[in-house]
Amino acid sequence: MLPNVVVGGGIVGLATARALQEREPDRPVVVLEKEATLAAHQTGRNSGVIHSGLYYAPGSLKATLAVRGAEAMKEWCAARGVPYDVPGKLVVATSPAELPRLQALRERGKRNGVPVREASPDEIREREPALRAVAGLVVESTGRVDYSRVCAVLGEELTAAGGTIRLSEAVSGIAARAGEVRLTTAKETFAAHRVAVCGGLQSDRLARMTGADPGVRIMPFRGEYRELVPEREHLVRGLVYPVPDPDLPFLGVHLTRGLDGHVHLGPNAVPAFAREGYRRRDISPRDLADSLRYPGAWRMARRYGRVGAGELLRSFVARSFVAAVRRMLPDVRAEDLRPAPAGVRAQAVGRDGRLVDDFLFRRTGAVLHVLNAPSPAATASLLIGRRIADELLTESD
The missing domain is CATH 3.50.50.60 (FAD/NAD(P)-binding domain)
Structure with missing residues (x-):
């Protein structure tokens, strides 16, 4: 057979x-x-988060499969004794300009069947005392596991x-x-x-x-993380995310305390010069040539050039990455961070330059x-x- x-x-x-x-x-x-x-x-090489399904377009495969898949993953782990937990997460706005996007995210979560609610200022301070936010959402169903x-x-x-x-x-x-x-x-x-x-x-x-x-063509994006040094891990108690840009599939620099207690910050997303390029110096002539020959890559660069420039700046200029983190975590200093292992996202890109x-x-x-x-x-x-x-x-x- x-x-x-x-x-x-x-x-x-x-x-x-x-x-x-x-x-x-x-x-x-x-x-x-x-x-x-x-x-x-x-x-x-990911953050180990069991996502709730909050962000994804209603009716999309991501939305429907993530919401039901998160519960299936938790049940599967419980049945087999695989360690996991469900601490929930905060999604926060750090300025009044982000409040409309935060409210739109709440409505999207409700449409996707995700239990999401507003967090009071007192609850935000209780959950994350070091955090700076003007408003936030609590998503209780978000979990953590070692994939x-x-x-x-x-x-x-x-x-x-x-x-x-x-x-x-x-x-x-x-x-x-x-x-x-x-x-x-x-x-x-x-x-x-x-x-x-x-x-x-x-x-x-x-x-x-x-x-x-x-x-489509796979375009590799390296997600670069930093982590808090052990003596500063107390600054983050759980999972904290910024309000995402609705036009991008990336969630922005977020703060995640893993099951092991280590706190990762990131990732930023920069084009990688190799599909399995986990370090800046990793270059694959074949992979790079594939990307440069693809018309969708150049259209993508034109479409997302401003965003991409910001990601590259945070990659190569440490103080720029620290500034992005300090919007949520103002007490962080450059010396509090150290490099952490990176991942590479396999992102399909259409010929029109749009990210699938x-x-x-x-x-x-x-x-x-x-x-x-x-x-x-x-x-x-x-x-x-x-x-x-x-x-x-x-x-x-």
Whole structure:
């Protein structure tokens, strides 16, 4: 019997593999991951927040899957003893000019079914004494978890149920044939029944291997974090977010105390010169050339040039990053911060230069490609996996 195959060992890929296994328990499932470990990229390099679904356009996949996916993730963790908690979060306005956006965000949250309420000045001070804000919202359903640990448990369940995880095995070819899909790796070529491609930073390239036109190009954005030195971690008690820019999919510089007690500040979002470029000096000639040859990249630069310049300034000029943090946390000093590991967001960009603002899936026969799944994909991963499995196992025309 031909196996179902998932390309990619991040949280979306593993959730998809488990869902396929549950839908067809008698059919083998194989996960192919090019790295030596699971969750090596976006999954293992994020803030660990279980998002509530507050920000996303009503009716979008992000909104519907995040709201229900957050509850599914909490229930899943509770059933398996995976540590998590639900401290809630504050979203704050730091000036009167932001109040209309804060109110619009509250209304959006209500439309998405997110429990959100206004925070009184006394409650803001009680929750976060060091914070400066003129108004705020409380979102009680926001949680925290270690998504790398979630992936480890998903992998254990997959293999315990008879699945196979093949690490250090990059896919170099995907070709649909009559009744099967041929996959080529450095080690072998073999046939599959159905294939879900959850390739993250490489997703558009993997789509083109099948002859499909993904219609988008992955543009990597490095999210650079700082963290508070231990003796200043008391300045932040929980999760604090600014009012986001509604025209951008990024949430701005925020303050997050993790399950481990460390406080991260950020990220800013700057173009990376490599799809897996976690340091400024990381440059991939191939990745850079791909970006520079893409017309959508230049249109994106024109569209978001002012915002991008601000992000670059905060990246290279430490006092600019500190100034952004001090809008919410005025007692922070430059010496209170130290560098923290960065992540890279796989952001799909259309030919018109617009950032794709929702999850994007494209099926071609027996192959389904996940072409855009940045945050809140980790939050929604269990439901994304079920959706992919349901669609993939439905016979296509």
